[in-house]
Amino acid sequence: MTYCIAVSLKDGLVLTSDSRTNAGIDNVSIYGKMHAFCTASDRKIVLLSAGNLATTQAVIDQLKRDMKEETAVNLDTVNYLSEAAEYLGRISVEKQRRHVDAGQSSFNPSATFILAGQIGQEPHGAYLVYPEGNCITTSRQTPYLQIGENKYGKPVLDRFLKIDTSLHEAGRCCLISMDSTMRSNASVGAPVELLIYHRDSLVLDEYYCFQEDNEYLSKIRKMWHEKLKEAFATLPQFSKEDSRPLPGCI
Known part of the structure; x- marks a missing residue:
């Protein structure tokens, strides 16, 4: 299992991914899920x-x-990110079909991708490419995409991410989303990769890789846990005086 997030904001992109491919008592494998391509100078993908x-x-x-x-x-030849996403979808479907045609009936070859970046003067963006080859993109109301084990980390993204959220604030939000997922699912794990792309820069010069014992990652994990406990402790109590018998019960 894995977990990846792409956030497309007014000021740029924030991309986050874990690096675990297998998890078990004696079988933990690590493989990076973030791949940058050496493209022409007028684009970054x-x-x-x-x-x-x-x-x-x-x-x-x-x-x-x-x-x-x-x-x-x-x-290097596509003119739009949407065109790149469609091209990626065609290749993905072709590779999956080869496994199926080879007669590997019990083998699931499906893969899901997020393609993000900027081409020339076109706006930056992110596209989720499904195993079937079709794709979707972000919106002002939902400026992020997720693939993999997405349910545990979704609530924090919904609460805090807006189209005008700053890139570094979004980066912290993604790390909390990733930590929430790692806490609930052992098949998602460090190293955690974080890439921040600034709009129109056409450079990938703000990249972080956090190991499990990274001091910063440990600090925000601890602070988030403590603040959640504090917030929970201050929630208003419900009163037994407002209760009543369960309808239909004798």
Whole structure:
């Protein structure tokens, strides 16, 4: 399992991912889910991945090979992020179909991706590409996308993320979302990667990688836990005087 978040805000992008692929008593594997491509200087494109690792690796290899061989359509020739997302979807479907056609009936080759970045003077953005190849993007009302184990970390994103949230505030929010997920699901784990992209910069120069024992990660985890306990303790009490018998019971 994995967990990845992409936030598209007025000032840029915030991308976050964990690095765990297998988790068990004696089987913990680490593989990064954030992939940056060496594209032309007028664009920056980053991929977040979840799902079958073999499919993920095959898709990424194909994307790199198409750029190297200068095929008619590749990440250097597309003019829009939406076009890049559709191209990614076609490759993903093709790689999944190969596994199915090979007769591996018990093997689930599906993979889900988030493609994010900026191309030229076009607006920055993020697209979620489903295993079927279709895609969606963010909106002003919901400026984030999630893939993988998304349910535990969603509430904090819904409460705090707005289109005009600052990039670093969004980064902290994503780390809390990631920590909440790691706390509830052992199949999501560190290292945690965080990338902040500033609008129109066309550089990826603010990248963080937090190990499990990272001092900053430990500090915000502890503070978040303590503040939640404090907030819970101050919630108003309900009164037994307002209670009544359960309807229908004798």
